[in-house]
Amino acid sequence: MTELLEFLTRSLVEEPDEVRVEELEEDGDLVYEISVADGDLGRVIGKNGRVANAIRSVAKAAAVRLDRRVIVDILD
Numbered sequence: 001m002t003e004l005l006e007f008l009t010r011s012l013v014e015e016p017d018e019v020r021v022e023e024l025e026e027d028g029d030l031v032y033e034i035s036v037a038d039g040d041l042g043r044v045i046g047k048n049g050r051v052a053n054a055i056r057s058v059a060k061a062a063a064v065r066l067d068r069r070v071i072v073d074i075l076d
Helices: 002-012 038-045 047-063
Strands: 020-026 029-035 070-075
Touching (some): 002 047, 029 047
16 A cells, blocks of 8 residues: 555655655554655645545555555645
């Protein structure tokens, strides 16, 4: 899952080397925190959060295989 989120995020940003995806576990849920360069934050969030919601949808679809709840946070 981490590799999937890194791939998606790196494809969107201008500085792919600055992309970091960290996996945490909270209350049985998997939490993925994505951090990018300051200039790329708008690209990852998108207009009205559409890109961020699309990333979350892909992650939730992939999490069906894991049978776990997945939360994707984009850090600023």
